């Protein structure tokens with residue numbers, strides 16, 4: 386695996402997709418462990434205002450915060466570490482693994498940026514692994530606008546699912562790894578099958594604060610996950 390070449394491609398496009406990056410057997414084990422934790426119909430964690438305004442319905446779990454050691458697997462994965470270092474440089478840091486569970490009939494995620502793009506040095510990357518096939522029957526494909534990590538702030542809009550001419554639809558299978566720049570515009574389509582699971586091991590370059598993703602940019606607002614409130618209504622002056 387040519388880490389440097391791939392890192393160059395990441396910085397051009399804002400994302401990378403690797404199929405069969407992880408072994409099926411290991412993904413099966415993780416998927417079962419995640420299902421055991423959630424059951425199939427868990428309750429939402431976010432407050433009502435967030436769910437309504439962000440059109441985002443995802444239930445997170447931070448297994449490493451609870452001492453669940455299995456998820457250290459991603460921190461120790463040779464190629465994942467090699468790629469991350471090539472992209473972020475010396476001194477990068479893994480944040481934590483966040484499992485994202487979407488139940489049937491949920492909206493997925495609105496277009497968003499994980500953190501404000503005004504300062505190009507302040508960013509996270511998402512390292513998304515998929516422990517199950519995300520198929521047409523399940524829904525929940527991941528959409529990204531190539532090169533949008535360099536395009537500044539996501540356009541303000543009442544719509545959460547604006548069609549962008551050059552948007553790319555990512556159809557992850559079991560074992561797929563997606564690397565995605567936190568400033569890239571991305572969203573997740575509604576989930577129509579039983580459930581959808583993805584696991585995100587976020588990482589940051591040296592010098593970026595650990596709470597860089599506390600403020601997320603949506604088409605209609607900026608939202609603080611630290612204080613659980615809308616900090617900017619982007620439609621107010623539109």
Ligand SMILES: [Fe+2]
Pocket residue numbers: 497498499571
């Ligand atoms: Fe995101």
